[in-house]
Amino acid sequence: MLWVPTKRAHLILQEMHEKYGEVVRIGPNMVSFCNPEVIPIVYPTRQGFPKSDFYATLRPYTRGGGALQAVFNVTDEKVHKQLKSPIAPIFSPTSATLFEPLVDDVLQCLLNQLDTRFAANGEVLNLxxxxxxxxxxxxxxxxxxxxxxxxxxxxxxxxxxSTIVDFMRSAAPMTQVPWLDRIMRKNLIADTFRQIFNQTASLSILGFVGDAIKEKRASLANGTDKVGDKTSTKKDFLSRYIELQESSAEIPHWAPTAWTFSNVIAGSDSVGSLMRTIMFCLLSYPNTLDKLYNELLSANLSRPFPAYKELRNLPYLDACIQEGSRIHPPFALPFERVVPEGGITIIGHFLPAGTVVGGSPYVVNRHKSFFGQDAEFWRPERWLEKDDAHKRRLEQGVLTFGAGRRVCLGKHIGILEIKKLIPFLILNYDIRIIDREKFQVENSWFLFQTGLYAQLQKRPESVINPQL
Ligand code: HEM
Incomplete structure (x- = not known):
């Protein structure tokens, strides 16, 4: 709890593992591991290794409804199954590609803004x-x-x-002492005080989500919702969620709120963070940027927005995304689980039932014997230098998306967004970082980053013939 407010808990934990070994007790009942080989033991695909109360502290408090459960933060395994099973197919690799037209709409908006605000006059932007x-x-x-x-x-x-940052800053230390969270934050009295002084991020987002659900239900009911139309190529998540809930009496009425909230909370900052990491690393190591640019050029991609099917199998692009996820995971405190009956043994240490155990992706992803002596550094080539089996092994050692039963549901969607954005930026703009020392990282459970400033110019070929 004392490490977390320093905003460098990931670095302290890394030092502790260097000093005391691969399994370290970091709290009265909490053990941290750093070796990727432990991942399948602590994060199995079967039920019976539940999330700890760490996650309860991340639930926003709602008046009347208590703390709102979402797929990400629910700890009861039965409720988790009830919430996750109906929507899992929407997140499959094939279904993820159905969202591409919606991503293109937003890319168009980004293109207009970058062109008019920055490319035209060379003004520095907060990339x-x-x-x-x-x-x-x-x-x-x-x-x-x-x-x-x-x-x-x-x-x-x-x-x-900014209120999300505030929410995370106040929630992050509580993840280490969940009982204190119940007293200080998750009750009517504490909530009344907070409401008087400021609106919390979770509530402002919940308000937005609640309004969007009301509007959607109304427009679906009166037939004015075009994206809810079964034949639409731009069908959004909420239309799919409401359809699912209405098709089964067993799905509770609050499920679309929990699903929608999961998307917004788990799938926005995380994706933004990975995008920033990859851009920061590429701009800081221009040899890797050139290599990627050349790969994109020789792939003869559609402009201005390359199609996902053209990007899916580009090896260096893929290696940059893998390396970005490895080196700078968006969530950087240990993913806690509770050891079930019978206990477990990890790297020669027996942990009895009830022990809380977890690995921080920041630390696990930098394990030197597993990823190489240069694991601290950005080197996308590590993903390509041996055969596919080696690449798959490395992938299994990266904890950025979690693992096992509670692995990230939106991974394929997140990767799709990243694979769309990075080539779009690199192909259309010549981008220079202003001062890499200004890039700062803060760990408040989310690894927030600030200070990625850049200048960009439109690449001549994208101006002359945007259809190329
Ligand atoms: C690309 C960046 C992303 C990263 C790095 C990421 C990371 C994670 C991690 C680490 C977990 C599990 C944490 C744990 O064990 O406690 C998780 C779960 C989850 N993520 Fe993501 N995520 C990303 C994108 C997304 C997107 C785009 C969505 C939604 C569209 C999403 C939805 C979810 C959901 C619903 C869960 C809960 C799954 C469950 O508990 O069964 N994520 N994510």
């Missing part, structure tokens, strides 16, 4: 913020066919993004 605006507006568009307006206005509309 990190624009990438974040993009990630949020894409998730809004995919979820309710609505942009929040971050890209259109070029700013954090309504302070929603």
């Amino acid at each position: 990190g913020a624009w990438v974040q605006f993009f990630a949020f507006d894409v998730m809004g568009t995919m979820t309710f066919s609505k942009r929040y307006g971050f890209l259109d206005n070029g700013r954090d509309v309504g302070g929603m993004l």
Whole structure:
């Protein structure tokens, strides 16, 4: 709990593992591991290894409804199954590609903004913020066919993004002492005080989600919702969620809210963070940027937005995304689980039932014997230098998307967004980082980043013939 407010808990944990070994007790009942070989033991695909109360602290508090459960933060395995099973098919690799037209709509908006605001006059832009605006507006568009307006206005509309940072800063230390969270944050009295002084991020997002659901139900009922139309190529998540809930009496009426909320909370900042990491690393290591640019050029891609099917199998692009996920995971405290009856043994240490155990992706992803002595550094080539089996093994050692039964549901959607954005930026703009020292990272469970400033110019070939 004392490490977390320093905002460098990932670095302290890394030091602890260097000092004390691969299995370290970091709290009265909490054990951290750093070796990727442990992943299948602590995160199996079967039931029976539940999430700890860490996740309860991440639930937003709602008056009347208590703390809102979402797929991501639910700890009861039965409720998790009830919530996840109906929607899992929507997140399959094939279904993920159905959202591509919605991503293209938002890319068009980004293109217009970058061209008019920055490419024309060489003004310095906060690339990190624009990438974040993009990630949020894409998730809004995919979820309710609505942009929040971050890209259109070029700013954090309504302070929603900064309130997320505030929410995470106050929630993150509580993840380490869930009982204190119940006393200090998750009850009517504490909530009344908070309401008087400020509106929390979770509530402002919940308000947005609640309004969007009401509007959607109304427009589906009166037939004015075009994206809810079964033949539409731009069908959003919410239309699919409402359809699912209405088709089965067993799905509770609150499920679409929980599903929608999961998308917004789990799938916006995380994607934005990975996009920023990849852009930061590419711009900081121009040899890798050139290599990627050449790969994209020789792939003869559609402009201005390459199609996902053209990008899916480009090896260096894929290696850059894998390396970005490895080196800078968006969530960077240990993913806690509770050891079941009978206990488990990890790297020669027996952990009895009830012990909380977890690995931080930041630390696990930098394990030197597993990823190489240069694991601290950005080197996309590590993914390509041996055969496919080696690449698959490395992939299984990266904990960025979680693992096993509670692995990220939106991974394929997130990768689709990233694979669309990075080539779009690199092919259309010549981008230079302004000062890499300004790039700062803060760990408040989300690994927030600031200070990615850049200048960009439209590449001549994309101006002369945008159809190329
Ligand atoms: C590309 C960036 C993303 C990263 C790095 C990421 C990471 C994660 C991680 C680490 C977990 C599990 C954490 C744990 O064990 O506690 C998770 C779960 C989840 N993610 Fe993602 N995520 C990303 C994108 C998305 C997107 C785009 C969506 C939605 C469209 C999404 C939806 C979810 C959901 C619903 C869960 C809960 C799954 C369950 O508990 O069964 N994520 N994500």
